[in-house]
Amino acid sequence: MLRRTFIAAAVATAMFGAAAVQAQTYRAEYRLSTTLGTAFTWGQAGERWVELVKEKTQGRINIKLYSGNSLVGGEQTREFTAIRQGVIDMSIGSTINWSPQIKELNLFSLPFLMPDYKAIDALTQGEVGKDLFAVLEKRGDVIPLAWGENGFREMSNSKRPIASPADMKGMKFRVVGSPLYNETFSALGANPTQMSWADAQPALASGAVDGQENPLSVFVAAKLPTVGQKYLTLWHYVADPLIFVVNKQVWNSWTPADREAVRQAALQAGRENVDKARKGIAGNDNAVLKQIEAAGVTVTQLTPAQRDAFVQATRPVYDKWAKTIGADLVKKAEAAIAKR
Numbered sequence: 001m002l003r004r005t006f007i008a009a010a011v012a013t014a015m016f017g018a019a020a021v022q023a024q025t026y027r028a029e030y031r032l033s034t035t036l037g038t039a040f041t042w043g044q045a046g047e048r049w050v051e052l053v054k055e056k057t058q059g060r061i062n063i064k065l066y067s068g069n070s071l072v073g074g075e076q077t078r079e080f081t082a083i084r085q086g087v088i089d090m091s092i093g094s095t096i097n098w099s100p101q102i103k104e105l106n107l108f109s110l111p112f113l114m115p116d117y118k119a120i121d122a123l124t125q126g127e128v129g130k131d132l133f134a135v136l137e138k139r140g141d142v143i144p145l146a147w148g149e150n151g152f153r154e155m156s157n158s159k160r161p162i163a164s165p166a167d168m169k170g171m172k173f174r175v176v177g178s179p180l181y182n183e184t185f186s187a188l189g190a191n192p193t194q195m196s197w198a199d200a201q202p203a204l205a206s207g208a209v210d211g212q213e214n215p216l217s218v219f220v221a222a223k224l225p226t227v228g229q230k231y232l233t234l235w236h237y238v239a240d241p242l243i244f245v246v247n248k249q250v251w252n253s254w255t256p257a258d259r260e261a262v263r264q265a266a267l268q269a270g271r272e273n274v275d276k277a278r279k280g281i282a283g284n285d286n287a288v289l290k291q292i293e294a295a296g297v298t299v300t301q302l303t304p305a306q307r308d309a310f311v312q313a314t315r316p317v318y319d320k321w322a323k324t325i326g327a328d329l330v331k332k333a334e335a336a337i338a339k340r
Contacts (some may be wrong), residue, residue, distance in 0.1 A: 002091045025253040030063045030089040037067035040221045045273035046146050047192050052265035057258050072098040074198045077177040084141045089250045095241050096176050104135050109180050109238045111314040120239050122340040128333050143251045145263045146270035148242035148278040150215050157211030158228035161300045165313045174200045216288050227294040233300045
């Protein structure tokens with residue numbers, strides 16, 4: 001009897017100790033980083049993930065959204081390093097912004113790799129997506145959970161319609177902080193300038209740069225026609241998938257049940273984000289395009305022959321970066337797109 005009592009007491013003490021440790025490892029609040037705020041579908045995805053995590057964990061995990069990459073002083077390409085270092089606990093990040101640290105993520109920025117939304121899905125929802133998640137977890141000290149989407153990046157400017165590489169000659173374009181974008185726009189005869197999104201709108205308004213490239217949802221939400229962007233070219237040259245991740249140490253501090261709750265919340269928020277990012281844009285739904293044209297923007301839709309001129313002009317960049325990204329991964333991506 002005494003032995004049973006002692007064992008029961010020891011078990012109770014151990015359980016109490018484990019509960020105490022667990023209570024200590026759960027912070028009052030976790031930091032979630034996004035580049036764009038809640039006026040954009042990207043920030044709304046962050047807002048939704050926060051809501052769903054709180055709901056699915058019964059309030060055990062509370063998250064605060066920090067948009068504008070404010071946790072890294074607005075420097076988009078520093079975000080992934082900050083996640084690895086624990087400065088950021090969670091993020092919905094762009095493959096573009098993280099590509100300086102994870103070279104394989106440059107895959108989505110290969111010019112004209114993905115011709116349509118089915119091609120994006122063939123990568124993110126197939127074996128290529130799984131391979132990239134494995135790379136992130138192995139080399140990045142993060143746990144990738146779900147895919148989201150910022151969208152195909154289209155080109156706008158304040159000078160003239162663009163239907164050929166020759167039309168871009170000498171024009172200054174704001175591009176994101178990736179050398180691949182610099183090389184792509186240089187191959188097309190333009191003068192690319194890297195700057196954060198926070199600096200881009202003032203630069204467009206002042207005429208310091210002539211144009212930019214971003215998804216249509218960003219073009220509308222940021223009201224780019226009001227800063228002189230009167231000419232838009234639809235060319236689907238690259239896409240911008242988003243990835244929901246958690247810092248590995250933070251992830252390991254949660255119970256298995258709460259980890260699964262956070263994962264399911266990410267998957268749901270990701271699906272909702274993709275639907276919202278494509279609404280009014282994909283397929284026969286052109287409500288967003290009509291809205292843009294109503295703002296006085298001249299829209300140029302490339303014919304197959306016109307698009308091919310851009311493809312040919314950027315092919316040397318594609319071939320060079322395919323080696324950097326990994327020839328096998330690129331071939332696997334091309335095969336998946338061909339089978340879509």
